[in-house]
Amino acid sequence: MSFGTCDPVRNARQGKPNFGFFLNICSVNVTGMARTQGSHSSSTGPKIRAAAQSLFAQHGYAAVSMRQIAAQVGVQAGALYNYTPDKQTLLFDLMRQHMEDLLNARRAQVGPNEAESAVHALEEFARFHIRFHLDRPDAVFIAYMELRNLTEPHFEQIEALRRAYEQELKDILNAGVDAGDFVIADLGVATRAVIAMLTGVTTWYRDSGALSRAEVEDVYWHMVRKSVAR
Amino acid sequence: MSFGTCDPVRNARQGKPNFGFFLNICSVNVTGMARTQGSHSSSTGPKIRAAAQSLFAQHGYAAVSMRQIAAQVGVQAGALYNYTPDKQTLLFDLMRQHMEDLLNARRAQVGPNEAESAVHALEEFARFHIRFHLDRPDAVFIAYMELRNLTEPHFEQIEALRRAYEQELKDILNAGVDAGDFVIADLGVATRAVIAMLTGVTTWYRDSGALSRAEVEDVYWHMVRKSVAR
DNA sequence: GTCTATACACCGATAGAC
DNA sequence: GTCTATCGGTGTATAGAC
Structure with a gap:
């Protein structure tokens, strides 16, 4: 009962395959090289982060054990500690990477062109936000659900990144109000x-x-535009 | 390290007192009657649900142990099983109660008066939704965060209630489109x-x-109104 | 209805061999 | 860099006394 949610039904609902991480039976060798145990890998680090991200998103940080993560990677639990000092830091690294990716992607988008209209800037932000988030469902889920599992200094760093991203939108809205395009x-x-x-x-x-991503983008953009309109 | 987030700092950030549920030192007797151990109470059941709701909201279902819940109530862990068959059912009962309260409160609000304008109906829904949710932060938090910890039949029941509530808003929006008030x-x-x-x-x-609840209601209502306006 | 005690399993993390 | 083995502790849930 302690692994209450590791059931195939729940996994199917969320569109995940069942890797059977209790028994190390179906551990997958991603590189394709034949090996009966261990990884001795070129890239165990990234595989650990990928496995942790997937499992944390499915079952929640507190419900996932280091042994489950190790099983999905195809190593023993002790080997994980060559790559992270502890479980908490593993979570933090995932969240920080996600927030930095978000902020960097946003700033790369807005970087080149300057001085566009507030309405157009808002449209770009809205479409970017939807696209970025739909592309990373696991990372997004973790970023919103696992904040309370961070220790205080880690939490503060993630919060600062979140506020910086929020400020990107706030600046657009503020410029639109000044220009008379928005009423807020x-x-x-x-x-x-x-x-x-x-x-x-x-x-x-x-x-x-039923809807494509482009259609979803359109629907949300129209609602956002009207919500701040004159 | 396994109680990673039971720290005073985190609790203070979420506006919660620190009950120190590791040691049973500060277990509180809510009834005010002097007792050194046990509750033998008229109302242990409600107290268990209240403690579970508070702790699940603070730390997450998976991170809270039955022993912690018992300590907050002021009984031993075994006594909880006089009131719930298991931890999972305790969570489900909290979530079902919340969703039924939500749906019943909404239907009580809309019950008497009929045939109002779609715009007015939407305003009533928006203000109701904000008020109801701000009044129950713990229950709301659990309802949104702990869905993945429900077993499949329990999940399906909660989902049905959520869809029924969603339908309340959908009906309003649909009527507004038919009446030519909304463009969606x-x-x-x-x-x-x-x-x-x-x-x-x-x-x-x-x-x-800085903002009162009434002011927050107003700000959100204006944005909602515009977001579906012609 | 609550207590104490316990069954049995799992947890995060570490030590030392290879 | 991974393995095996292990430490000390915690988990849910149950049994039986009172």
């Missing part, structure tokens, strides 16, 4: 409201669904 | 987008903050 009662609330609306797409969108 | 590209997406935006208030609002 409270800038901070509006910023969080728009981000919450857009991020919500990750809770229901599936590639197998 | 996709009814399902718009329904989820509005709910996501409104629910987002729970992630940042604090009573100690």
